[in-house]
Amino acid sequence: MHPVFSKRISNIANSQQTGLLLNGLKGIEKESLRLTSEGLISKIPHPEALGSALTHPHITTDYSEALIELVTPAFESVSETLRFLHETHQFVYANIEDELLLSSSMPCGINGDHDVPIANYGHSNIGKMKHIYRVGLAHRYGKSMQAVSGIHFNYSIAKDFWPVFQDMEQDKTPIQDFINSSYMGLTRNIRRYSWLLGYLFGASPAFCPGFLNDRKQFLPMFRTLNAETLYRQYATSLRMSEIGYQSHAQATLNICFNKLDDYIDSLTSATQTPYPDYSSIGIKVNGSFRQLNDSILQIENEYYSPVRPKQPIRSCEKPTLALKSRGVQYIELRMLDLNMTEPLGINEQQCRFLELFILFCLLDNSPQQDTNETEDVRNNLLKVAYDGRNPHLKLSDSGRPVTLQTWVKKTVTALHELSELLDSTLNKPVYSKALSSHLNMLENPDSSLSAQIIEHLQSTGLPFSQYAIETSQQHKRFFQQQTLDNKKQSFFEHLAKDSMQLQRQKEAADSCSLDEFLEYYFNQTLEKPCV
Numbered sequence: 179m180h181p182v183f184s185k186r187i188s189n190i191a192n193s194q195q196t197g198l199l200l201n202g203l204k205g206i207e208k209e210s211l212r213l214t215s216e217g218l219i220s221k222i223p224h225p226e227a228l229g230s231a232l233t234h235p236h237i238t239t240d241y242s243e244a245l246i247e248l249v250t251p252a253f254e255s256v257s258e259t260l261r262f263l264h265e266t267h268q269f270v271y272a273n274i275e276d277e278l279l280l281s282s283s284m285p286c287g288i289n290g291d292h293d294v295p296i297a298n299y300g301h302s303n304i305g306k307m308k309h310i311y312r313v314g315l316a317h318r319y320g321k322s323m324q325a326v327s328g329i330h331f332n333y334s335i336a337k338d339f340w341p342v343f344q345d346m347e348q349d350k351t352p353i354q355d356f357i358n359s360s361y362m363g364l365t366r367n368i369r370r371y372s373w374l375l376g377y378l379f380g381a382s383p384a385f386c387p388g389f390l391n392d393r394k395q396f397l398p399m400f401r402t403l404n405a406e407t408l409y410r411q412y413a414t415s416l417r418m419s420e421i422g423y424q425s426h427a428q429a430t431l432n433i434c435f436n437k438l439d440d441y442i443d444s445l446t447s448a449t450q451t452p453y454p455d456y457s458s459i460g461i462k463v464n465g466s467f468r469q470l471n472d473s474i475l476q477i478e479n480e481y482y483s484p485v486r487p488k489q490p491i492r493s494c495e496k497p498t499l500a501l502k503s504r505g506v507q508y509i510e511l512r513m514l515d516l517n518m519t520e521p522l523g524i525n526e527q528q529c530r531f532l533e534l535f536i537l538f539c540l541l542d543n544s545p546q547q548d549t550n551e552t553e554d555v556r557n558n559l560l561k562v563a564y565d566g567r568n569p570h571l572k573l574s575d576s577g578r579p580v581t582l583q584t585w586v587k588k589t590v591t592a593l594h595e596l597s598e599l600l601d602s603t604l605n606k607p608v609y610s611k612a613l614s615s616h617l618n619m620l621e622n623p624d625s626s627l628s629a630q631i632i633e634h635l636q637s638t639g640l641p642f643s644q645y646a647i648e649t650s651q652q653h654k655r656f657f658q659q660q661t662l663d664n665k666k667q668s669f670f671e672h673l674a675k676d677s678m679q680l681q682r683q684k685e686a687a688d689s690c691s692l693d694e695f696l697e698y699y700f701n702q703t704l705e706k707p708c709v
Contacts, residue, residue, distance in 0.1 A: 180592045182543035187595055189346045190541075196603045199537055201336035203252035203508070204259050208523050209327040210279035210516070211287075212244045217647045218287040219325070220244040220277055221295060227273040229674030230681040232299040232308070236266055236673065239297040241312055241324035246270065246279065252334060252508070256529045263522050268662040269670040271654060281523070281653055282646040283417045283515040284385035285325040291392045294321035302684040303695035304494055307470070314469025314476050317459045322389055326417050327516055329379075329524050332488070333536050334508035335360075354505045358438040361487050361506035363544035364536065366435050370551075371539065371589075372484040372513060373558040373573060377566045377582065378616050379528070380414025381515040381627040382422075384635060384642045389421070396421050399564075403632075406641030414566035414628040415515050418559060423482045429556065431474060433481060436546040438506065441487065442498045448475045470696065484513040484559065494699060494708040503704055509536070513559075517627060518646070521653040530612035538589070538596055550577065567623040586620050 190196055212220040224231045224239050224246070231239040240247045248270065250262045270279070280286060288294055296312045299305030315324055335357075344356045351359075368375075384407050390396055399421075400408040416422060431448055434440035450473055457472040470476040478497045489500040489507045511532065516523040547555075554574040562582070565571050572579040597609035619626040624633070635645060662670075690698070695708075702708040 180542055180589070183538070183541050183592050184595070186346065186541045187599060191599055193342065193346070195339070195342050196599055198336050198339040198342060200600060200603060201254050201338065202533065202537075203254060203332075203334040203336075204256050204529065204533065205252035205332035205508075206248075206250045206259055206263055206524065206529075207330035207332070208248045208263060208516075209240050209329075210246050210248070210281075210523070211242070211285050211325055211327055212246055212274060213278045213280050213287050213647070213650065215276040215278065217278075217643060219285070219293050219295075222277070223298070225273050226678070227674060228270060229677035230300070231297065232302070232305050232677075233680040233684070234673060234677035236262075237270065237670075240327075241294075241297060241315065242321070243295040243297045245297070245325060245327065252332060254336075256526055256533070260522060260524075260526060260529070264657075265662060265666050266670070267522065267657050268660060269667070271657045272662070278647065278650040278654055280327065280646060281516060281518045281649040282642075283327050283382040283415075284642075284646075285322070285327070285389060286386050286643040286646050288322060288325060288386075289388040289391055291316065291321035294325050296321070300681050300685055302681070303688050303690070303692050304684065305681070306692050307696065307699065310467040311470055311476055311480075313467060314459075315480070317468055318456060320392055322392060323422060326382075326422050328417060328512070329514040329516060331511040331514060331524075331529070331532050332508050333511070333533065335540065358505045360540065361509060362435055362438055362441065364540040365485050365487050365509060366547055367539035367542055367544045368485040368509070368511070368536070369435065369483070369547075369555045371535070372555060373562040373566075373582070374586065375484070375511070375513055375532075375535070376415050376418055376559055376562040377626065378531070378619055379514045379517075379627070380418070380563065380566060381517055381631060382415050382417040383413035383628040383632050384409035385416060385421075386641075386643050393421065403635055404639065404641055406643060407635060409632060409635075409642075410564055411632075412565040412568040412571070413563065414626070415513070415563045417515055417563075418484075418513055419563040420560070422563075428474070428482060431481070432549055432552060433483065434547075438487070438501060442502055445475075445478050445481060446498050448481065449473050449478060471700070482512070484511070486510045486512065492707075494702075496699075496702060496708075499702065499704060499707070511536075515627070518631065518649050519627075521656045527612045527615055530609055531616045534593065534597055534600070534609050534613060537600075538593055541596070542592065567626060567629055569623075583620060586617075590617065 214220055224243055228237045236249050238247045239245055248266045250259050253259045299308045340357050349356050387408050400410055403409045434444045452472045453474045460468050461472055475481050487506040488510050489504050491497055491500045558573045561571060571582060573582060575585055593613055597613045600609045601607050623629055698708045
């Protein structure tokens with residue numbers, strides 16, 4: 179059923195280059211909402227001891243001043259990635275006094291948009307731009323939705339694998355063109371199977387009613403578990419539903435993932451096409467910015483896709499220009515909920531499965547997508563978000579209705595084949611165990627992360643907020659019971675100090691007004707970069 183995949187796997191095995199598949203780089207970005215000890219969203223600014231949220235490479239903020247984001251470097255070893263994330267947590271907990279990092283993706287401790295402080299990044303033009311962008315998001319989507327947290331898993335195929343793979347494919351194009359084409363094929367397949375990750379990594383089937391205080395039109399979609407908890411019986415990841423990272427305006431977009439140039443062009447077009455509802459907000463009113471512009475997307479990063487092809491950006495560089503100039507370097511998986519049972523929000527077995535899944539998507543055939551399949555991708559993910567554990571749920575596979583379990587069975591053989599190949603290189607069943615664990619969640623829906631949360635709430639009678647806060651307190655104790663060694667402590671302290679200095683340098687170096695800077699930024703080209 180996967181002849182292209184089987185041929186590629188056979189070629190790799192015969193080439194004795196399987197080890198290259200294991201050398202991909204893995205990085206993690208983890209968002210967490212800071213709460214007071216009473217379980218309310220923190221109103222304290224991002225602690226100065228953690229450094230500058232604008233310039234620190236590993237400790238920053240996402241939408242809100244209270245929404246901390248921890249970013250690891252990319253390592254070949256998953257264990258190294260998780261170790262760095264662990265140490266970063268230790269340093270953060272040592273510098274946020276009695277506050278907690280919320281264990282759940284769905285926020286607690288907020289009773290409406292007025293409770294969510296927008297992140298500040300200082301007085302530099304780029305810092306002001308980042309803040310205005312978030313002001314725009316508040317006007318467009320509301321602040322509460324922007325307080326939702328998650329995990330991003332970044333993966334880069336090993337550089338040495340590309341020429342080997344290109345030779346196997348008998349491809350004669352320039353190597354970067356081959357890499358770009360392969361990454362876009364990988365991205366299309368991840369999107370095709372995004373419903374699978376929504377099921378397996380979904381851990382947000384319930385939430386606090388206050389989350390919808392400013393969006394009461396969604397209330398009829400949910401049931402009351404208790405006075406302080408709303409839920410859906412078969413939900414997996416409400417974070418990925420219409421109360422989370424889905425919007426009406428973006429549903430009208432048809433971003434093309436067939437070729438890198440098509441992706442860049444369609445994304446660029448969305449940042450240049452006015453949207454009437456956003457035009458009515460205004461851009462700069464009485465001297466104050468309400469948004470960066472009135473386009474469907476203010477900037478490329480506003481587009482929420484389950485996965486993005488990425489190239490690290492340089493100072494003030496547009497993401498699309500980075501891709502156009504230097505091609506794709508890695509992919510970013512953006513649809514993973516925080517695992518509430520894990521202090522890090524993710525564990526090694528989950529990372530191993532993600533690596534296996536990504537490599538499967540790289541090596542399997544990846545036909546180009548038309549508008550019908552693009553719509554199927556969105557609808558399948560929404561269906562699983564709301565009702566993924568419903569045994570009668572039907573998805574659309576190339577326009578044909580199919581149950582989730584039936585669709586999975588079509589890929590099981592290929593996943594087993596790949597896991598056995600990787601394990602043979604390691605001489606231990608690392609990937610097979612990760613695969614078996616995740617397949618068990620499909621065969622036994624009650625063992626899934628989302629089902630376990632609902633079962634715990636029902637059996638204990640706890641409100642969702644109390645359960646989330648109790649697990650957050652447990653995680654804090656876990657990290658506080660361990661001591662960060664002096665070398666690592668010094669490492670993070672110096673990073674914090676250096677980042678504050680770098681922010682001051684950026685603020686002092688600005689030589690134009692904010693309006694001039696924004697004009698330079700939005701009009702930049704490959705020939706005329708924004709510096």
